[in-house]
Amino acid sequence: MAGAEPEQLRHSDAGRDAQPHRHRRVRAGIGEQGDHCVGRDRGRTYADAIAESSNIGTIEVAIKVGKRRIYDMLNRYGYGRPTGVGFPGESAGVTLPYDQWYETSLATIPIGQGIAVTPLQMAMVYATIANDGVQVQPRLVRGVVQPDGALTPAPPSPSRRVVSPFVAAQVRGMLVGVVEDGTGTRAQIPGYLVAGKTGTARVPNLHARGYSTNLITTFVGLAPADDARLVTLVQLYNPTPRVAAATAAPVFKQIMQYSLAHLGIAPTAPLPGGPSIGEMRAHALPKPKPSPTASPSPAATPAVLPTKSKTPKQP
Structure with a gap:
């Protein structure tokens, strides 16, 4: 997609x-x-x-x-x-x-x-x-802790654009639909908008053509979907039952829910009784750009203080 x-x-x-x-x-x-x-x-x-x-x-x-x-x-x-x-x-x-x-x-x-x-x-x-x-x-290492306890960050990782922001946002919105009203409902986390996908893969035969009867179930997702901070992937070999919706998705929920709390990432979506699913999914789509305004005079005081730029996430 x-x-x-x-x-x-x-x-x-x-x-x-x-x-x-x-x-x-x-x-x-x-x-x-x-x-x-x-x-x-x-x-x-x-x-x-x-x-x-x-x-x-x-x-x-x-x-x-x-x-x-x-x-x-x-x-x-x-x-x-x-x-x-x-x-x-x-x-x-x-x-x-x-x-x-x-x-x-x-x-x-x-x-x-x-x-x-x-x-x-x-x-x-x-x-x-x-x-x-x-x-x-x-990368595996965030930085090196010196003898005095100071952290020396690792050099920034190289990055490159793969798809446009529009395409990425549309895909995020579709993945939110998987969790809110599709095969990934058991990955829902109260208070957070989650985007993800279930997957069930057949395992190839090692010494023959075709596939064996073994299966791998997967759930991979990101949260909060409207301001993603974490990506988590869960993969299980021959679980029971043999579908990702009932096996990998609940494990993903447990891991992601703990991680969000451990890192102090505040809830971004309403709890039950809040806006509709359609309104929640809209948060994952691109926000309209504000109309250009005239530059303030040199003596003017800025109405909004500068904020930190968003740092790309790493898996």
């Missing part, structure tokens, strides 16, 4: 760009995929496809975006290469070269088959969405 063009995302709630539940199977190239979503047959938009984990909706978006752009976006987000964190033995994951993509790749790679990524890579991508589209290289 984060690889879609801004113009496609502007109309993502217009009811005409994606119809993920109208058909239970969809063709991509010479292949065909069915759906395993847990939705209520309500889906008509990109946001619904994400909220209900619709394979068909995701593939329909992939067909619109196109094979080349999906490949380019995977590279821009950093999949298929080490993150640069410097951890010994870090895996680069597996992404196929473009000339090895098949016609069926549009029906497999967008839903997580035919590609392998590390938890750190996934967390880095979500941190990019949290940072309004700017990716910051992760």
